[in-house]
Amino acid sequence: MSDETQAANSGSDRPAVLMPAPTAWPFAMALGTALTFAGLLTDVSVSVLGAILTISGAVGWFRQVLPHEQHESIPVEPEEPARVLPPREVTRISVAQEIQRAWLPLKIYPIAAGVKGGLAGGVAMAVLAGLYGLIFYHSVWYPINLLAGSLYSQSATPTVKEMLHFHLGWFLFALGMHITMCLLVGLLFGAMLPLLPRRPVLLGGVIGPLLWTGLLYHVIGYVNPLLDERINWWWFAASQAAFGIVAGLVVVRQNKVWTAENLPLALRAGIEAPGLMEEHEGEGEDNKR
Numbered sequence: 001m002s003d004e005t006q007a008a009n010s011g012s013d014r015p016a017v018l019m020p021a022p023t024a025w026p027f028a029m030a031l032g033t034a035l036t037f038a039g040l041l042t043d044v045s046v047s048v049l050g051a052i053l054t055i056s057g058a059v060g061w062f063r064q065v066l067p068h069e070q071h072e073s074i075p076v077e078p079e080e081p082a083r084v085l086p087p088r089e090v091t092r093i094s095v096a097q098e099i100q101r102a103w104l105p106l107k108i109y110p111i112a113a114g115v116k117g118g119l120a121g122g123v124a125m126a127v128l129a130g131l132y133g134l135i136f137y138h139s140v141w142y143p144i145n146l147l148a149g150s151l152y153s154q155s156a157t158p159t160v161k162e163m164l165h166f167h168l169g170w171f172l173f174a175l176g177m178h179i180t181m182c183l184l185v186g187l188l189f190g191a192m193l194p195l196l197p198r199r200p201v202l203l204g205g206v207i208g209p210l211l212w213t214g215l216l217y218h219v220i221g222y223v224n225p226l227l228d229e230r231i232n233w234w235w236f237a238a239s240q241a242a243f244g245i246v247a248g249l250v251v252v253r254q255n256k257v258w259t260a261e262n263l264p265l266a267l268r269a270g271i272e273a274p275g276l277m278e279e280h281e282g283e284g285e286d287n288k289r
């Protein structure tokens with residue numbers, strides 16, 4: 001095979017490889033064999049044609065491989081070697097070894113601060129609601145009875161005159177609903193404090209009232225139809241702003257705590273760890289004894 005390859009290369013300067021010459025005789029032989037057996041089911045003439053093709057294909061195929069196999073010269077096109085790109089270098093910032101990566105912010109207000117702010121804001125909101133009732137209806141009980149509007153059915157909606165007086169059941173229901181909503185909003189406010197750790201008054205006095213008022217504007221009709229019918233949205237938005245401002249001021253007065261990511265695992269798990277946690281009073285004296 002090497003001699004034939006050299007013979008193929010001797011005729012031209014371009015490198016070439018000797019390959020078996022292509023032939024169609026095997027296809028003719030296979031077709032003839034298929035026709036031969038198909039004629040057994042159809043007609044004898046089909047078998048005769050098939051036998052002729054089979055013999056012709058076999059003779060033609062044997063003449064190409066006997067006594068020497070026929071070859072053809074296939075020129076070889078050398079391929080260019082793949083370009084090897086040098087690896088990109090990443091510029092690394094040199095940082096002093098004593099500086100460690102830290103989570104930002106390092107200190108945040110606890111969620112309990114948001115709950116305290118929610119309760120304080122609820123008091124401010126109640127004061128404004130009572131002031132609204134005194135100014136427009138000369139009764140502090142009107143906004144309280146209006147808040148309890150989800151108790152009334154469509155056929156038993158009280159009149160404005162009835163809502164100007166005190167009703168113990170309505171008062172207890174409105175008080176429970178108001179305290180529950182203040183706790184939930186305060187909890188949400190405390191959870192959102194890490195978003196604006198330096199501006200709790202902005203979060204509570206502007207962003208929070210806008211989101212909360214927009215949400216209630218669309219769902220209040222399903223929860224309290226009477227409140228949706230008689231509510232003063234401008235006064236309601238002002239009371240929400242007062243709620244958020246008071247809640248933010250209360251949060252500002254609370255002490256910040258370290259983020260949990262910066263604390264050791266022992267502290268986060270509440271395990272007594274000497275050197276990491278402060279010793280309880282009297283514990284150190286007992287150990288010395």
